Amino acid sequence: MKKRLCLKVAALWLGAIAWLPAARAANLELEALVAEAFANNPAVQAAQFEVSRAQAERDELRGFFDPQLNATVSQTDYNAGYNQALLHAGVDAAILPGVYLGTRFEESYYSQLQDSTVTNVFGNYNDLWQSSGRLRLGVPLLRDRGFRIWKLSDERAAKRFSMAQNHWRAVTQQCRHDVEQQYIAVQEAVAQRYVGQAALTRVEKLLKEAQELVQLKIVPEYQLFTARSEVALRRESEAADQQACRTTQTRLLELLGTSQARPVRASFDTLILWAESVELPHLFIEDKALKARGDYNEILDFIEVAEKEQAINQDNLRSDLSLNMEAILQGEDPDNVIGTGRYLNERNLGASIGLTWKRPWGYRTEKARIRAISATIDARYELLRQTAIRIRADLKVQHEQFMSAQDRLSLVAQAIVAARQALEAENERFRLGEGRSRNVLDAQKDLTDALQRQIIIAVELLRAYSNFMYASGYADEF
Numbered sequence: 427m428k429k430r431l432c433l434k435v436a437a438l439w440l441g442a443i444a445w446l447p448a449a450r451a452a453n454l455e456l457e458a459l460v461a462e463a464f465a466n467n468p469a470v471q472a473a474q475f476e477v478s479r480a481q482a483e484r485d486e487l488r489g490f491f492d493p494q495l496n497a498t499v500s501q502t503d504y505n506a507g508y509n510q511a512l513l514h515a516g517v518d519a520a521i522l523p524g525v526y527l528g529t530r531f532e533e534s535y536y537s538q539l540q541d542s543t544v545t546n547v548f549g550n551y552n553d554l555w556q557s558s559g560r561l562r563l564g565v566p567l568l569r570d571r572g573f574r575i576w577k578l579s580d581e582r583a584a585k586r587f588s589m590a591q592n593h594w595r596a597v598t599q600q601c602r603h604d605v606e607q608q609y610i611a612v613q614e615a616v617a618q619r620y621v622g623q624a625a626l627t628r629v630e631k632l633l634k635e636a637q638e639l640v641q642l643k644i645v646p647e648y649q650l651f652t653a654r655s656e657v658a659l660r661r662e663s664e665a666a667d668q669q670a671c672r673t674t675q676t677r678l679l680e681l682l683g684t685s686q687a688r689p690v691r692a693s694f695d696t697l698i699l700w701a702e703s704v705e706l707p708h709l710f711i712e713d714k715a716l717k718a719r720g721d722y723n724e725i726l727d728f729i730e731v732a733e734k735e736q737a738i739n740q741d742n743l744r745s746d747l748s749l750n751m752e753a754i755l756q757g758e759d760p761d762n763v764i765g766t767g768r769y770l771n772e773r774n775l776g777a778s779i780g781l782t783w784k785r786p787w788g789y790r791t792e793k794a795r796i797r798a799i800s801a802t803i804d805a806r807y808e809l810l811r812q813t814a815i816r817i818r819a820d821l822k823v824q825h826e827q828f829m830s831a832q833d834r835l836s837l838v839a840q841a842i843v844a845a846r847q848a849l850e851a852e853n854e855r856f857r858l859g860e861g862r863s864r865n866v867l868d869a870q871k872d873l874t875d876a877l878q879r880q881i882i883i884a885v886e887l888l889r890a891y892s893n894f895m896y897a898s899g900y901a902d903e904f
Contacts, residue, residue, distance in 0.1 A: 428532060448736055449699040449703035451691055452696050452699075452700040453700070453703075454690050455690070456605070456606060459605055459609060459678070459682065459690075460601075460602050460605050460606075460768055462683075462684070463602070463682050463683060464599050464602075465683075465685040466683030466684050467682065468683055469597050469600075469601060469694065470594075470597055470601050470683075471683075473594040473597040474594055474596075476590045476593060476594065477587070477590045477591055479590070480589070480590035482589055483583055483586065484580070484584060484586070484587050487576065487580050490520055490573075491520050491522075492519075493517050493518065493519040494516065494517070494518045495515075495516075495517055496514075496516050496517075496893035497512055497514060497516075498512065498513075498515075500512045500563050500886065504538075507670070508536055508538045508539050509537045509538050510534055510535070510537075511535040512531045512533075512900050513532070513534075514531070514533075515530070515531050516530035516531065516560075517529050518772040520573065520576075523572050523573075524564070524566060524570075524571060524572035524573045524574075525564070525565055526559075526562075526565075527561075527562070527563060527564075528561070528562040528563075529559075529562075530559070530560040531557075531558070531559050531560075531561070531597065532556075532557070532558045532559075532560070533555070533556070533557055533763070534555070534556040534557075534558075535554075535555055536554045536555075537552070537553050538552065539551055539552050539553065539554060540552045551760050553760060554769065555758065555759050555761075555764070555765045556756065556758045556770075556883075557756070557757055557758075557759075557763075557764050557765040557766070558755065558757075559754070559755045559756075560752060560753070561752065561753045562750070562751070562752045563750070564748055564750050564751075565748060565749045565750075566748050567622060567747045567748060567749055568746065568747040569741060569744040569745060569747070570694045570746075571742065574741055575738055575741055575742075577743070578734050578737050578738045579734075579738065580785045582731055582734035582735060582828065585727050585730045585736075586727075586731055588727045589708075589724055589728055589731060592721075592723040592724040593720065593724050594720070595720030595723070596719070596721040596724055597718030597720070598720070599719070599720050599721075599896060599899060601681070602896070602900070603892060603893075603895075603896040604681050605678070605682070606892040606895075606896075608609050608674065608678045608681055609678065610885055610888045610892065611677070611678075611689050612671075612674045613672045613696060613697040613700070613885075613888075614697065614885045615667065615673075615674045616671055616692035616693060616694070616697075617692075617694040617698075617881045618670070618696045618878065618881055619667035619668065619670070619671055620693065621665075621694065622660065622663050622664050622667045622874075623664060623880055624874075624877075625660055625663075625870060626657070626660040626661060626664055628849075629653060629656045629657050629660055629829040629867065629870060630657055632653050632853075632856075632863060632866055632867070632870070633650065633657055635704065635857065636649050636856075636863050637650060638655050638798075639856075639859070643754070644859040649862060649863040649864075651806055652863055652864050652867055653863050653867065664705055667682050669690070675687070675690065677692070680681060685731065694812050697881065697884050697885070697888075698880065699816055700884075701831075701835060701883075701884035701887045701888050704888065704891045705888070706828050706829075710819060710821060710898065711823065714898070714901045715817055715899050716814060716817060716899075717901070718898065718899025718900065718901035719897075719900075722810070722813050722814065725813060726810065728806055729806045729807065732802050732806065733801045735799055735805065736796060736800070736803070738760055739795045739796050739799065742789075743789050743792050743793075745784070745785040746783065746784045746785060747782070747783045748781070748782050749779075749780075749781055750779070750780050751777070751778070751779045751780075752777065752778045752779075753775070753776070753777050754776040754777065755774055755775055755776075756774060756775075756776065757774050758770055775786075776892065807844075817897055820893065820894075820896075821894065821897045821898065824890045824891075824897060825890075825894055826888065828887060831883050831886045831887035831890060832887060834883045835880070835883050835884060838879050838880045839880070840874060841876045841879070842873070842876045842880060845869070845872045846873060848872065849866070849869040849870060849872070849873050852866045852868075852869040853866060853869075889896055
């Protein structure tokens, strides 16, 4: 259901893109691609299944309180000289705040009692029915008191579920970041190809003009050589740019988890306008980013899971002492199946109470586990500290790179204007026979370099923006 909803949202967004300005359309298209990746990417789906598994494992612990049914049918011949047929049925259950309760009903039929080696017990009866009902109560007093181990296990399972959720969040955040970076790569490849095609068009136009001027004897023939060389180089560059576009598209489809080709709205103008439209706040709260990052919170949950495991092993260091009580209602009858008489003793009601204690000779296993878990917790705390340091550094570096790229983007725009003016001047001089084709090619190269530099800076700005948002854990969106 969730996957189908994501695909529907992606389809609606893609349908609206064609009617929007380039920058807004790029943002919406990117959101649609992210939604599609969330619905199809195998890593995201695997993380979602891990959440379901963790929930099922927690539900599994509820079975601790499920009543346990038991039944026994047996036949004993010539045990101590007599025969016994036994039917037993009972129910055992664990009940909060920490009691094991058991009920049992037994029906026995004794025969050949006079052949028994047990004397003065059965009297003159050779056959006897015996019925009994038992109520048992067991209370742990030290180890597992109040079902402490079950409670700790339940808390551990809850933290494992939270850890699986944070792992899913970390995977989706990484998936989103990867899609953003690859979408920027697609935009960059298309923009570079556009600039390369424009440069090829300019140099082909220059070659054509040079050929006409050579025919008119205005410029010498050697002016053609550099133009022809540049045309060949630009055509080779165009082939490389075309392959780069295909490669980036394929890598984007890989992240989306699909092999079906789909068009992406990409152009030089889209890239530049998109870069000019994004903004970052001048101030940011690092702790807010830590709370939003899935990988950071996953480590926190892992530490809490280990601490619960530590508490379970600490409880296992205690002796196993339990109080056991049983009440018995019993009767016999030589003729009736349900025995209510007093043929073996003077009372129908009996009771027993006792204490059971046990412990291992040593606790080497538990103590070793505690040391191992303590080392694991210490290691995870260091990993947590390393993750926090990295996130804070990423926020600072990416914010600075974004601000720097914004300033450089405005400067390179001025350089492009000047390069266009210089190219127009060199074209005019060449047409008048006052300049050389090399001068025009140099001016064309300067313009192409400025445009390519604009693309590089725009890509750096967008990547810094994407990296900052990833480092912040998309805090404003969760």
